[in-house]
Amino acid sequence: xxxxxxxxxxxxxxxxxxxxxxxxxxxxxxxxxxxxxxxxxxxxxxxxxxxxxxxxxxxxxxxxxxxxxxxxxxxxxxxxxxxxxxxxxxxxxxxxxxxxxxxxxxxxxxxxxxxxxxxxxxxxxxxxxxxxxxxxxxxxxxxxxxxxxxxxxxxxxxxxxxxxxxxxxxxxxxxxxxxxxxxxxxxxxxxxxxxxxxxxxxxxxxxxxxxxxxxxxxxxxxxxxxxxxxxxxxxxxxxxxxxxxxxxxxxxxxxxxxxxxxxxxxxxxxxxxxx
Amino acid sequence: xxxxxxxxxxxxxxxxxxxxxxxxxxxxxxxxxxxxxxxxxxxxxxxxxxxxxxxxxxxxxxxxxxxxxxxxxxxxxxxxxxxxxxxxxxxxxxxxxxxxxxxxxxxxxxxxxxxxxxxxxxxxxxxxxxxxxxxxxxxxxxxxxxxxxxxxxxxxxxxxxxxxxxxxxxxxxxxxxxxxxxxxxxxxxxxxxxxxxxxxxxxxxxxxxxxxxxxxxxxxxxxxxxxxxxxxxxxxxxxxxxxxxxxxxxxxxxxxxxxxxxxxxxxxxxxxxxxxxxxxxxxxxxxxxxxxxxxxxxxxxxxxxxxxxxxxxxxxxxxxxxxxxxxxxxxxxxxxxxxxxxxxxxxxxxxxxxxxxxxxxxxxxxxxxxxxxxxxxxxx
Numbered sequence: 001x002x003x004x005x006x007x008x009x010x011x012x013x014x015x016x017x018x019x020x021x022x023x024x025x026x027x028x029x030x031x032x033x034x035x036x037x038x039x040x041x042x043x044x045x046x047x048x049x050x051x052x053x054x055x056x057x058x059x060x061x062x063x064x065x066x067x068x069x070x071x072x073x074x075x076x077x078x079x080x081x082x083x084x085x086x087x088x089x090x091x092x093x094x095x096x097x098x099x100x101x102x103x104x105x106x107x108x109x110x111x112x113x114x115x116x117x118x119x120x121x122x123x124x125x126x127x128x129x130x131x132x133x134x135x136x137x138x139x140x141x142x143x144x145x146x147x148x149x150x151x152x153x154x155x156x157x158x159x160x161x162x163x164x165x166x167x168x169x170x171x172x173x174x175x176x177x178x179x180x181x182x183x184x185x186x187x188x189x190x191x192x193x194x195x196x197x198x199x200x201x202x203x204x205x206x207x208x209x210x211x212x213x214x215x216x217x218x219x220x221x222x223x224x225x226x227x228x229x230x231x232x233x234x235x236x237x238x239x240x241x242x243x244x245x246x247x248x249x250x251x252x253x254x255x256x257x258x259x260x261x262x263x264x265x266x267x268x269x270x271x272x273x274x275x
Numbered sequence: 276x277x278x279x280x281x282x283x284x285x286x287x288x289x290x291x292x293x294x295x296x297x298x299x300x301x302x303x304x305x306x307x308x309x310x311x312x313x314x315x316x317x318x319x320x321x322x323x324x325x326x327x328x329x330x331x332x333x334x335x336x337x338x339x340x341x342x343x344x345x346x347x348x349x350x351x352x353x354x355x356x357x358x359x360x361x362x363x364x365x366x367x368x369x370x371x372x373x374x375x376x377x378x379x380x381x382x383x384x385x386x387x388x389x390x391x392x393x394x395x396x397x398x399x400x401x402x403x404x405x406x407x408x409x410x411x412x413x414x415x416x417x418x419x420x421x422x423x424x425x426x427x428x429x430x431x432x433x434x435x436x437x438x439x440x441x442x443x444x445x446x447x448x449x450x451x452x453x454x455x456x457x458x459x460x461x462x463x464x465x466x467x468x469x470x471x472x473x474x475x476x477x478x479x480x481x482x483x484x485x486x487x488x489x490x491x492x493x494x495x496x497x498x499x500x501x502x503x504x505x506x507x508x509x510x511x512x513x514x515x516x517x518x519x520x521x522x523x524x525x526x527x528x529x530x531x532x533x534x535x536x537x538x539x540x541x542x543x544x545x546x547x548x549x550x551x552x553x554x555x556x557x558x559x560x561x562x563x564x565x566x567x568x569x570x571x572x573x574x575x576x577x578x579x580x581x582x583x584x585x586x587x588x589x590x591x592x593x594x595x596x597x598x599x600x601x602x603x604x605x606x607x608x609x610x611x612x613x614x615x616x617x618x619x620x621x622x623x624x625x626x627x628x629x630x631x632x633x634x635x636x637x638x639x640x641x642x643x644x645x646x647x648x649x650x651x652x653x654x655x
Binding site for chain 1: 336340348499500510
């Protein structure tokens with residue numbers, strides 16, 4: 001039987017992440033989905049950027065392209081269009097995917113490039129010491145917002161939906177079973193899909209905001225979570241500060257290459273007909 | 276006999292034809308004057324050849340997409356000018372470090388910043404060499420005619436594939452928008468270099484995406500290859516493409532990235548000589564300035580002055596041997612260029628011969644004339 005272990009590089013373990021970090025749960029979920037789907041390694045390409053979660057490729061035994069900070073979706077766009085048969089996955093943190101790479105995120109969603117973006121949101125830049133990112137909640141403390149953060153944060157899922165993403169989901173590291181289900185759904189979705197995975201950063205964000213140790217942060221994450229179904233029956237005020245988890249958007253729309261391929265086919269049919 | 280067709284087109288159009296002939300099938304870019312005809316031509320021609328054109332949100336993402344597409348097995352290219360070239364430096368570095376071939380056409384214009392967007396300049400020569408942070412080397416070609424735009428584009432793709440690295444094509448507004456007759460010869464398969472693939476007997480266990488034991492790059496199967504898994508990274512890496520930050524490895528990679536180009540300079544270098552054999556006054560130049568300089572040489576010859584020109588086609592790595600060849604033979608060297616002396620500075624580095632070096636610079640966005648070049652010579 002194929003297991004997640006078949007897709008991993010064990011000589012690189014133990015991994016680089018801090019004790020209590022949720023990134024490892026997302027990594028295991030990704031590898032587990034590959035195994036569930038029994039994907040051929042040669043058909044998968046994972047593109048990662050810079051940041052804690054950008055290190056995911058270090059531990060996976062598949063095709064990997066590790067790129068510059070924020071540019072993973074742009075590089076993945078080239079891969080997805082050059083070889084439309086590949087399963088292209090893009091792993092980013094909140095800094096990588098929505099802050100320095102925010103522009104690429106909205107355009108990739110708008111274009112509906114056939115790939116799966118997995119963003120690990122830990123509310124801060126963990127790798128460089130806990131500075132604020134575009135998802136850092138207002139008023140919270142980071143190493144560069146010592147007096148409380150004044151900026152409004154992005155809701156990654158709403159951002160992706162507004163930009164045109166056909167598949168948008170959110171899962172927490174507290175619920176890896178749901179995370180796997182949603183990642184699999186993203187890979188199976190033809191077109192741009194985004195799964196926001198909520199992960200705790202006890203080393204920086206948790207410490208600065210006095211959220212306690214990793215297990216307490218995980219509990220907090222779970223207490224904040226409500227399902228999509230439940231959220232529907234709640235008022236906007238009741239939903240404030242909650243994490244809505246599950247499949248948020250699911251609609252079909254022709255992806256970029258499917259549409260472009262029609263043009264290629266028409267042009268080349270005309271040519272063979274001597275027009 | 277090779278198939279060829281005569282056309283009367285702009286340099287920017289010839290670049291698109293050359294790229295298609297070289298086998299390029301992917302373009303990602305962002306429109307910018309004076310390069311936009313290349314994007315427009317690519318948008319029209321690529322789907323006709325089964326390829327893909329995509330207009331990205333900026334030049335940063337364009338460069339990233341080029342590398343992704345190339346890694347997935349499609350020869351890729353883009354075109355830009357100064358401001359866009361600046362934005363491309365980040366992922367140009369990624370291409371150098373990851374060793375992913377692609378070709379970037381910089382149709383140079385007057386700068387810095389927006390500058391005079393539609394006016395020519397040759398002032399990105401140092402940015403081409405040193406715009407990327409960290410030690411590295413780079414291959415850059417410079418055309419002086421529409422014919423060059425076709426022929427040297429094929430050469431640029433061949434060099435990118437052979438040395439597994441991004442190659443720069445440093446053209447300019449003058450050549451980009453110059454319309455002249457070009458003979459487009461379809462290259463024979465033997466004239467097209469495609470990246471080396473692993474030997475048939477190679478196994479996945481023994482395959483390494485990188486190699487540092489020689490000055491030539493390791494074989495590069497595409498992502499999606501049925502036998503091999505590829506792994507590339509912009510982090511300092513070992514043969515497996517895995518993060519390798521040991522002091523020994525950092526040093527090894529730094530030297531390798533420079534050596535694979537600098538130690539192959541004889542293979543990469545292209546120069547052209549014009550009346551140089553018996554010359555007493557030498558001219559060294561490149562790109563659009565070549566055209567004015569050739570006329571200046573002719574005018575001097577008509578007056579009985581033994582003048583000659585060395586055209587530098589491979590602007591990087593700088594052809595030291597050929598430049599020294601001129602400096603050691605003539606007493607005076609004139610360096611016409613449309614910047615404040617970027618090539619002149621390089622030539623001075625090699626001047627161990629007491630040769631008098633005269634700069635003929637023009638930076639007002641108008642093509643330097645033969646008269647202006649001769650005036651500089653006469654002033655001295």
